[in-house]
Amino acid sequence: MNQSVIIGDELTISHETVGFYALSQGMKINCSLSFNKLNQLTGEAVTPENAEALFERARFDIEDIAEKAIKNQCHEDNELLL
Incomplete structure (x- = not known):
């Protein structure tokens, strides 16, 4: 597990994104991972039904x-789009 950023266990699945949060230096950052990016990481077509399983497979x-x-401060107002 990563020490400087911790990804929470709660996931929110929509039609095109997986929402989750990251904790970094005491700050909670809401993150969204597009199905397209998840597809690139796993090599599989992503649907709302399989998004959670694919997210867990690519969690690290x-x-x-x-x-x-x-670290590169690519987030705004505690929101990060991946």
Whole structure:
């Protein structure tokens, strides 16, 4: 598990994104991962029905991507789009 950024266990699935939160230095950042990006990470077509399973399969990669984006301050108003 990543030490500087922690990804929460709660996921919100919509028609085109997976919503989750990251904790970094005591700050909660709401994140959205597009189905397109999840498809790139897993190589599988993403639907609302399989998005959670695919997210879990790619969780460590997603943590790395979120950590880099947060360190580079790519988020606005505690929102991060991946």
